[in-house]
Structure formats: C-alpha cells, structure tokens
Amino acid sequence: ETGVTQTPRHLVMGMTNKKSLKCEQHLGHNAMYWYKQSAKKPLELMFVYSLEERVENNSVPSRFSPECPNSSHLFLHLHTLQPEDSALYLCASSQVGGGDYNEQFFGPGTRLTVL
Amino acid sequence: AQSVTQLGSHVSVSEGALVLLRCNYSSSVPPYLFWYVQYPNQGLQLLLKYTSAATLVKGINGFEAEFKKSETSFHLTKPSAHMSDAAEYFCAVSDDNDMRFGAGTRLTVKP
Numbered sequence: 001e002t003g004v005t006q007t008p009r010h011l012v013m014g015m016t017n018k019k020s021l022k023c024e025q026h027l028g029h030n031a032m033y034w035y036k037q038s039a040k041k042p043l044e045l046m047f048v049y050s051l052e053e054r055v056e057n058n059s060v061p062s063r064f065s066p067e068c069p070n071s072s073h074l075f076l077h078l079h080t081l082q083p084e085d086s087a088l089y090l091c092a093s094s095q096v097g098g099g100d101y102n103e104q105f106f107g108p109g110t111r112l113t114v115l
Numbered sequence: 116a117q118s119v120t121q122l123g124s125h126v127s128v129s130e131g132a133l134v135l136l137r138c139n140y141s142s143s144v145p146p147y148l149f150w151y152v153q154y155p156n157q158g159l160q161l162l163l164k165y166t167s168a169a170t171l172v173k174g175i176n177g178f179e180a181e182f183k184k185s186e187t188s189f190h191l192t193k194p195s196a197h198m199s200d201a202a203e204y205f206c207a208v209s210d211d212n213d214m215r216f217g218a219g220t221r222l223t224v225k226p
C-alpha cells in the first residue's frame with residue numbers, strides 16, 4: 001500500500017449503531033487529520049493529531065471520537081449519529097515543521113450515510 | 116490568520132477553451148500555496164504548489180498557476196480544457212503549522 005488509505009470506502013449505518021472509520025498513512029508523516037465534506041459546503045477540519053497528540057478538534061460533537069494509536073494510524077469512532085452527519089469523511093497526513101510546507105496528502109474518503 | 120477566497124463556486128467552459136480559476140489569499144507571513152483537484156467520490160489530489168521559488172508554477176495535467184504578491188493572488192489556468200478536467204478545485208494556503216482551504220470551485224466542461 002502507498003499513500004493514505006481509508007476503510008471502508010462506503011458505510012451505511014443506523015442512528016443507534018456504533019462504527020469506526022480507519023485511516024492509515026504509509027508516508028512517514030507526523031500529523032494526521034480528519035475532515036468532513038458535505039454537499040455544497042466547504043471542507044470542515046474536524047480533528048488534528050500532531051506527533052500522536054490531538055491539537056485541534058474544532059468543536060466537533062462528542063458523537064465523533066478520534067483515536068490515534070501511533071503516527072501511522074487514525075480512527076474515527078462513530079456512535080448515535082444523525083442523518084445530517086452523512087458526508088464524505090476524508091483523512092489526510094502531512095509532515096509538520098522542518099520546512100516541508102505542511103502539504104497534506106489525502107485518502108480516498110469514506111462515504112457515510114446515516115439512516 | 117491566513118485564509119483563501121475562491122471567486123466563483125462554479126465555472127463552466129467549453130472543451131478547448133481557456134480555464135481560469137481564481138484564488139486570493141491572506142497571510143501575515145510569506146505563504147505556501149496549493150491547488151488540489153477532487154474528482155467525484157475521491158480524495159483531494161495535489162495539482163501544484165508554490166513554495167517561494169519560481170512565481171509561475173507548473174503542475175500535472177497541463178495546469179499552471181502564477182503567484183502575484185502585489186495582487187495576493189494565485190490563479191489556476193489551463194490553456195485548453197479537456198472533458199476529463201471536470202472536477203472540483205480547491206485552493207489552499209499553509210504555513211508550517213496549519214493549512215486552510217478555500218470553499219472550492221466546481222469546473223464543468225461542455226462538449
């Protein structure tokens with residue numbers, strides 16, 4: 001595997017379900033991100049992990065819970081979601097500091113539908 | 116704080132016509148600037164980036180962008196549009212700690 005991978009690519013869940021999104025980066029980066037992309041809305045930064053510590057969460061509802069066990073893996077745990085949470089969830093990674101311009105590399109996304 | 120503004124949420128061109136997607140930035144420090152492209156149901160893919168070297172930056176798929184400090188702009192151009200260029204395009208500005216994305220411009224290419 002190369003780059004940033006995300007699983008699953010598609011997920012349909014009910015409002016009472018619990019599910020998790022997984023992201024893995026194979027680039028040796030030290031920062032990972034979760035974004036939410038809804039139709040006709042700008043990209044919303046949800047969570048940032050730098051050196052495995054959460055540095056930003058942008059007031060995301062507690063029904064979204066991130067986990068970063070190491071610098072290569074990032075999870076987004078979902079529970080009791082609402083239909084308005086249906087969106088494309090994008091994971092990205094970058095190398096922060098060291099003059100690498102913080103260029104972010106994106107995974108293909110998970111298309112989430114909440115019924 | 117840094118930010119970008121993309122003028123026009125939707126641009127439509129004919130196949131073979133010039134593509135011009137506009138981006139203006141605001142930054143208190145010399146910026147790093149990026150253009151990303153997103154095809155339907157995919158992630159964002161880097162088209163090109165400006166990192167304070169040449170002001171005219173060439174990217175993939177025939178796209179290029181010019182950094183103009185006096186105009187605080189970083190517009191994306193392509194001389195001749197192809198049907199496969201239909202996608203959403205995002206401008207972004209970054210420093211060493213943070214990246215901010217524009218709202219995106221959807222490009223439609225008519226046959």
